[in-house]
Each structure stands twice: as C-alpha cells, then as structure tokens.
Amino acid sequence: MFRKRLLVAATMLIASASPAFASTGANSASSTFRIHGFVPVICRVAVTGSVGQPDPDGVISLGVADEFCNAPRGYRVIVEHTPSLHGAALIRNGVRIPLSESGETVLTDSSHADINQVALALDVGDDGAQLQTLSIRIEAKA
Numbered sequence: 001m002f003r004k005r006l007l008v009a010a011t012m013l014i015a016s017a018s019p020a021f022a023s024t025g026a027n028s029a030s031s032t033f034r035i036h037g038f039v040p041v042i043c044r045v046a047v048t049g050s051v052g053q054p055d056p057d058g059v060i061s062l063g064v065a066d067e068f069c070n071a072p073r074g075y076r077v078i079v080e081h082t083p084s085l086h087g088a089a090l091i092r093n094g095v096r097i098p099l100s101e102s103g104e105t106v107l108t109d110s111s112h113a114d115i116n117q118v119a120l121a122l123d124v125g126d127d128g129a130q131l132q133t134l135s136i137r138i139e140a141k142a
Contacts, residue, residue, distance in 0.1 A: 043069035045077055045138040047120065054124060059091065062120040070113045071140035077108035080135045087125030093118050099125075107136070
C-alpha cells in the first residue's frame with residue numbers, strides 16, 4: 001500500500017513539474033524521469049465445480065481449472081495422483097493426457113505468463129478403484 005501511494009505521489013509531482021520544463025523559445029530544456037517498479041511473482045490454480053459421477057465410459061468431470069501466473073518465463077501446472085494407474089488419463093479441454101507412472105503428470109507447460117481456464121475430466125482407466133489421491137499445483141519457471 002505504501003509503494004502504491006509513493007508511486008501516485010511521484011506521478012503527481014512529475015505532472016505538476018512539467019510546465020516548469022516547457023520550452024520558452026530559443027532555449028530548450030529536456031528532462032527524463034524513470035520510474036521503476038517491482039512486481040512479485042504470483043501463481044495460483046484453483047478448480048471450480050463439483051466432481052461428478054463416472055459416465056458409462058469411466059470419465060469423471062472435475063470442473064474448470066483457473067490458472068494464473070505472471071512469471072515472465074512461464075509456469076507448469078502439475079497433477080499429483082496415485083502412481084501406476086493403467087489406462088488412466090486427464091482430459092484437458094478435450095485433449096487426452098495419459099497419467100504418468102511416477103504419480104505426477106504435467107497438465108500445462110507454458111513458456112510465458114498467462115491466464116487460462118481449462119475444462120478438466122479424468123478417465124479412470126482400467127484400475128479406477130485404485131485412484132486414491134488427486135491434487136493440483138502450479139510452479140513458476142525460474
């Protein structure tokens with residue numbers, strides 16, 4: 001809040017000083033003002049909606065994931081799940097992403113800052129009863 005007030009005060013000072021630097025004929029004057037700001041990196045992901053029951057094909061709607069990350073080099077959204085689920089996959093905006101054997105599957109890999117909304121579903125595969133955990137996290141790229 002203090003930085004915001006300081007920035008507003010500096011802007012007002014510059015605006016009020018500009019007539020003093022105006023050219024008055026043969027003598028011209030110029031000046032340069034530089035304002036620097038620092039923005040913290042913020043990344044967040046949240047899934048909204050309710051988890052439904054599996055359809056006849058074994059696909060469960062998970063809702064919509066809201067992704068936000070202002071990291072200049074991008075970010076990754078990772079889903080942590082029970083490892084070794086045969087035939088299981090995430091479905092991101094209709095694109096099937098097989099779950100990895102390790103228990104972590106990359107849902108989004110962006111090379112720039114972005115705001116996204118993606119529809120998510122889960123195909124439980126052959127061992128749907130084995131699914132015990134499913135969580136989502138977001139990481140800024142360094």
